[in-house]
Amino acid sequence: xxxxxxxxxxxxxxxxxxxxxxxxxxxxxxxxxxxxxxxxxxxxxxxxxxxxxxxxxxxxxxxxxxxxxxxxxxxxxxxxxxxxxxxxxxxxxxxxxxxxxxxxxxxxxxxxxxxxxxxxxxxxxxxxxxxxxxxxxxxxxxxxxxxxxxxxxxxxxx
Amino acid sequence: xxxxxxxxxxxxxxxxxxxxxxxxxxxxxxxxxxxxxxxxxxxxxxxxxxxxxxxxxxxxxxxxxxxxxxxxxxxxxxxxxxxxxxxxxxxxxxxxxxxxxxxxxxxxxxxxxxxxxxxxxxxxxxxxxxxxxxxxxxxxxxxxxxxxxxxxxxxxxxxxxxxxxxxxxxxxxxxxxx
Numbered sequence: 001x002x003x004x005x006x007x008x009x010x011x012x013x014x015x016x017x018x019x020x021x022x023x024x025x026x027x028x029x030x031x032x033x034x035x036x037x038x039x040x041x042x043x044x045x046x047x048x049x050x051x052x053x054x055x056x057x058x059x060x061x062x063x064x065x066x067x068x069x070x071x072x073x074x075x076x077x078x079x080x081x082x083x084x085x086x087x088x089x090x091x092x093x094x095x096x097x098x099x100x101x102x103x104x105x106x107x108x109x110x111x112x113x114x115x116x117x118x119x120x121x122x123x124x125x126x127x128x129x130x131x132x133x134x135x136x137x138x139x140x141x142x143x144x145x146x147x148x149x150x151x152x153x154x155x156x157x158x
Numbered sequence: 159x160x161x162x163x164x165x166x167x168x169x170x171x172x173x174x175x176x177x178x179x180x181x182x183x184x185x186x187x188x189x190x191x192x193x194x195x196x197x198x199x200x201x202x203x204x205x206x207x208x209x210x211x212x213x214x215x216x217x218x219x220x221x222x223x224x225x226x227x228x229x230x231x232x233x234x235x236x237x238x239x240x241x242x243x244x245x246x247x248x249x250x251x252x253x254x255x256x257x258x259x260x261x262x263x264x265x266x267x268x269x270x271x272x273x274x275x276x277x278x279x280x281x282x283x284x285x286x287x288x289x290x291x292x293x294x295x296x297x298x299x300x301x302x303x304x305x306x307x308x309x310x311x312x313x314x315x316x317x318x319x320x321x322x323x324x325x326x327x328x329x330x331x332x333x334x335x336x
Contacts, residue, residue, distance in 0.1 A: 003263045004271070004318070008290050011268030015291070016178040021191055024177075028169060028195045035199055 072130035073117050076137035083144045084110050090151045094158070102151055109143045169198060172215070176222045182287040183226040185276060193229060197222040219292060223302055230280060261322050265329055274324035282317030285310060 008015060084106055091102045116136050120129055162170070176197050181190035200221055201214075208214045275283055288294045288302065296314070300307040 003261075004321075005290055007263060007266065007268055007271055014268040015182075015272055016174065018178075018181070018187070020174070020177055021187055024173070024191055024194075025166075025169060027191070028173075028198065029166070031195055032165060032199060032202070 072126070072133045076133055076141070080110055080137060080141055080144065083141060083148065087144060087148045087151060090148065090155065093155055094151065098154055102147065105147060106144065109140050109147070165202060168201070172198065172218055175215070176218055179219060179222050179287075179292065180226045182275070182291060183223065183280075183284050184229060185280070185283065189229055189233075190226075193222060193225045196225055220302075223288065223292065227284070227303065230284065263325075266325050270325055270328050271321075274321050274328065277324050278317060278320055281313060282320055285313050286317045286321065289314060 087102065087106050091099045091106075094102065116133065117129070120132060124132070173194055176194040177190055180193040180197075181187065184190050184193065197218055201218055204217075208217055275286065278286070284303070285299060288299045289296075294302065296307050296310045299305075299310045299314075303310065305313075
């Protein structure tokens with residue numbers, strides 16, 4: 001065996017003879033108590049955080065749905081109204097024949113005997129309503145835009 | 159009389175061993191106590207249980223060594239510069255007898271070895287302590303310290319040579335005093 005190792009092995013007590021600092025155990029027990037306390041506090045904080053997140057989610061979700069719903073109903077209708085008003089205004093610059101033709105076409109596009117939204121079954125959720133509104137109104141808006149382009153051309157060639 | 163809690167019983171059983179392991183590496187009583195406390199706190203946080211005394215002891219020693227090295231790293235980057243330096247092929251300028259494994263420890267006491275160890279640079283003391291006191295081999299020390307095995311071996315040899323040099327100084331001093 002290594003001589004140095006031998007000295008260490010046979011005299012281990014001499015190498016480990018220094019007294020520990022006074023109060024080391026009390027300091028440890030205090031540290032341990034503080035640590036446990038901190039751990040409990042962190043746990044509590046996490047619970048509060050989870051509760052707050054759940055409450056926020058519950059509050060925000062219906063609000064978000066309301067916002068989405070209002071957008072789906074009003075958004076397309078107001079867009080259609082804005083675009084059709086512009087066509088009405090432009091049509092005023094045309095001769096009687098063309099103006100009547102344009103206005104008839106425009107009204108055919110935008111007129112709704114029964115509002116689209118009220119035609120939808122009640123059991124549909126917000127997302128489905130929004131998708132259907134998009135499918136219904138987008139071609140109408142495109143039609144109004146094309147009509148606007150046509151009126152523009154007529155006005156140029158006048 | 160109040161019965162000691164499980165925590166206290168574990169503390170009483172292992173604290174000294176951990177304290178001396180940390181003290182040998184850090185050479186500072188306050189830091190050694192802190193590391194000893196942190197090791198035991200880590201043990202109590204540990205979810206999986208270690209059934210045998212041997213397993214517990216090995217786990218705690220390893221954690222204690224790692225925490226001590228972390229503390230040492232924070233304290234002085236110089237140590238790790240020393241430990242990471244390239245292994246020089248030539249040995250240090252020491253008398254042949256002092257670098258030789260066959261150095262005679264005649265007249266050398268445990269107290270002298272203890273004092274000589276405390277005089278060593280932290281890097282040497284760390285590697286010598288891990289091998290001589292904790293029983294880790296070069297490969298394990300390399301894993302613990304993130305050094306190459308060849309570097310550990312080289313630092314061990316140099317550290318031991320330094321230790322011998324310190325012992326020689328002490329022996330010479332004692333002879334002079336007589």
